[in-house]
Amino acid sequence: MGADPRRYGHGRTARGAAVLACAAVLAGCASMPDSGDVSPVKASKPGDSQVRVYPVPPRENAEPGEIVEGFLEAMTGDDPGFETARKYLTKQAARTWNPEERTTVLSAVPVPQQAETRRPGRGAQPAEDQSLVYPLSGQKVATVDNRHAYQPLDPVPYSESIRLVQQRGADGKSKEWRIDRLPQGLVISESDFQRNYRSVNKYYFxxxxxxxxxxxxxxxxxxxxxxxxxxxxxxxxxxxxxxxxxxxxxxxxxxxxxxxxxxxxxxxxxxxxxxxxxxxxxxxxxxxxxxxxxxxxxxxxxxxxxxxxxxxxxxxxxxxxxxxxxxxxxxxxxxMADRTTGIRENPYFVDSAGKLAQLQTGAKDVVEPRHVFGPFGDGAAKVEKVAVARDEQHAAAVSENGRSLRVASVVSDAELPEPLVTSKGPRPDDRLSAPSWDGRGDLWVADRDPADPKLLLLSGGSGEPRPVITPWLTDGVRIEGLRVSEDGVRIALLLKEDGRTTLQMGRVERQGTGDRQKVSVVDLQPVAPRMESVASVSWAGPSRLVVLGKPAGGVQQVRYIQTDGSTSAAVIPGLNQVKAVAAANDERASLVALADDAIVRLQGGTNWQPVVEKGTSPVYPG
Known part of the structure; x- marks a missing residue:
């Protein structure tokens, strides 16, 4: 995010909000200084998380433009009850304005346009001899509702207005401009939002x-x-x-x-x-x-x-x-859905011979990978895509050019089992996706056969695959990839439509029990609407994803994104020629990635380190 531009071009006097910057780390400001001048500066100073905003009330006989600008500044402040912001409103508007109703987040501070003068209609009160309407414009990038839920948006034009009327001043004689009609809730810039708010996880069962x-x-x-x-x-x-x-x-x-x-x-x-x-x-x-x-x-x-x-x-x-x-x-x-204690720090990958192996990334030095037991590690099946169960006892592997899905032990030797799912898609890309396990022990996979596309669920990773109800899987929509959360109630989907692959979060609903249970994935929500395309996704915590994608007008990058679509503050070093990324549900574990046919890891957030010269499909359990 770049710095906010100068807000208004109306010859504004230096007013609005007084901002106090604290040097103390994390502690914030304990009090206002009791000497020296308070410097009036812009409220939305990007990158300064220690800025505290103390709004300034309207001055006597303030011009209409000052009232609008001062109110917009005051919405970014910290004063109790938004008392200063309400001083820019008429008494009636101050009573009815509800800043908690919602928060509208714009890419930059809202810009009021030239005021429109409106004459009163019939039946107007004497004091309302005229009103001024200031259109507000900007680019809306997110909203936060009254339940504190964040919803990202592909930037869309924002257009609202603020109306001013004149009311009697404190002396009962003069007239002062005040706002009597305005959008409900708060309207603030993205930088002000990041300065004032933080993301937290609530937990339910x-x-x-x-x-x-x-x-x-x-x-x-x-x-x-x-x-x-x-x-x-x-x-x-x-x-x-x-x-x-x-x-x-x-x-x-x-x-x-x-x-x-x-x-x-x-x-x-x-x-x-x-x-x-x-x-x-x-x-x-x-x-x-x-x-x-x-x-x-x-x-x-x-x-x-x-x-x-x-x-x-x-x-x-x-x-x-x-x-x-x-x-x-x-x-x-x-x-917890996965009650295994301790950190899982050793991911898996498929080597150049199509065998499933485990990386020893927890060691200080790179250690030779270890092939798993069973048919996926001994070469009986040439593994192409894989998902390791969360208990690390079994794995699900796609082979035969995407045609077959099998489940086998990875801790003991066994014969190659028969396929549980077989796709009839005409091309490898039209067949099975990489599978994914949830914390219930259920296995998920998508069959991309154009003649019969479907999302399948295998309870316990065995038995007859059951189609999942997917009302959004219509003609022209294709599942490129999927990752199910540990809790089993959310699924991250890479969906391709009209040549663009987007990241969506679906809600998993279950009705009934046993063989009669109906499972649906519904109410898809965009997670990265400002990304032009997404190539890979992995769960990286209870509500965090690691995503490989390309922002609109930018270059491909690896970044963290919250499941509600907000951007995580954690920074990932750049990496060239990335094809896939993987993370553990435990945020302490290393990131791993497939970059230019090599497997690399990111340990401690410093630099990427090669661990395998040739490989594919890096994954953590799940």
Whole structure:
């Protein structure tokens, strides 16, 4: 993102927002200086995360353009209740404006155009002898709804307006320009959004299951202007409000309906034992011990992602302050789809002879790869595409020019099994995709046969493949690749249509049980709408993807993207001639990639290092 241009060309006097930059790392500003001048500068100063914005109220007899500009600046501020921003509004508009309704994110600060003068119609109040309408324009790149959910957009024109009227001043005689009609919510630039907000994961349980699912949302980095809550308390409150609308059909919250923080709680903190005590209202007073453990797990996972707050255990409290239950960090594995402890740092790949091998990337020095046991490692089947089960006991391999899918052990010798899926596609590219395992032990693969394209699910990685309901898989749409999340309720899809391959996130819905269960992938959401094309994707954490793609007008790059489509702050060094990337669900593991027919790894975020001269299909379990 480049620097924001000068906002307005209306001869604006230096007003709007006073900005205080702190030198202290991460601590932010403790207070305003009590001497010296406050320098009026632009609120949206990209790259300065320590900038705090203190909006300036309208000056007496301010010109209409100043009112508009000052209000737009004040929306980026941190003052409680947006009190300063409301001073630019009429009394009625100040009462009805709801900044929490939504946030509209523009690529740059909104630009007001030349005002249009409008005469009053019949029945107008005497004070409304005329009004001024300022059209606002820009490029909309994202929205955040009232549930804190981020939605990226392929940049589209933004066009709204602000209307000003004159009202009596404080002396009861003079007239002051004020805004009486405006867009609901906040309208801010992308740089202001990044300065004011941060991404956090809330956690809920997969519907009917005992493992958690990440639900990314955006909260204020510092105190929320409306609730006056700090970041930790905002996050817990957002969790109690329930999942985002997109995820809601496939997850459960174990908190009773109506559960909230105890009245007037605006700050939560850990004690000297790193215990976070959470006082709840009376809706949770009657829950049993087991349900309380699940409730505490949701909070423990949620606050564990904040980074700045070290929480080793959570204590939930009744409305009278008595303990409901306590859950420690050592019990988190009880609530994961993959309960294997320890870091999985050794990915797999297919060598130049078509044999499946495991890389030893955890070692300081490059170690010779080890072929797996069974038919995929001994050459009985020439492996082309592969997915290793999350327990690392079996693998699913596509062979015979994309025609056949087999599942076999990778920890013991065995005969080559019969294919579980066979494609009739006329060309290799029209046959089977690379498969993917979810945390339930189910196996997914796409058959790209133009005559009968379908997404298939093999329960437990065996048995008869069942077609998945895919209402979006219409003529002209082709599945290039897929990766299912560990929790099994989200699937990342590479879809090709009209010559462009895009990254979409689908919601996995299940109805019924056993052989009668119907599985659907619905409500696809774009994850990287500003990328011209996407070539490879892999899960890199509970709500993060590593993506190989080409931004519009740019060059191919590897980058992290959140599952809600927002860009991760983590930077990946450049790499040439990349064909595929792979990451582990554990964010501590190395990235691996296929670059110019070699397998390379990125360890510690420094530089890519070659590990295998010839190979293909680098993958982590899943």
């Amino acid at each position: 997969a519907a009917g299951k005992s493992w958690v699912v990440a639900d990314p949302v955006y909260i204020r980095k510092r105190q929320d202007p409306v609730t006056r809550m700090d970041a930790l308390t905002q996050t817990v409150k957002a969790l109690l409000e329930g999942p985002t609308n997109w995820l809601k059909p496939v997850v459960d919250s174990r908190f009773p309906t109506g559960t909230d923080l105890k009245k007037d709680v605006t700050s939560l903190s850990t004690d000297d034992q790193n215990t976070l005590k959470v006082p709840l209202n009376n809706k949770a007073d009657g829950v049993g011990r087991e349900q309380c453990r699940y409730m505490a797990a949701q909070i423990l996972f949620t606050v564990g992602d904040l980074g700045s707050t070290r929480v080793q255990q959570v204590e939930l409290q009744r409305s009278d302050g008595r303990e409901l239950c306590v859950l420690g960090e050592d019990q988190k594995s009880d609530f």
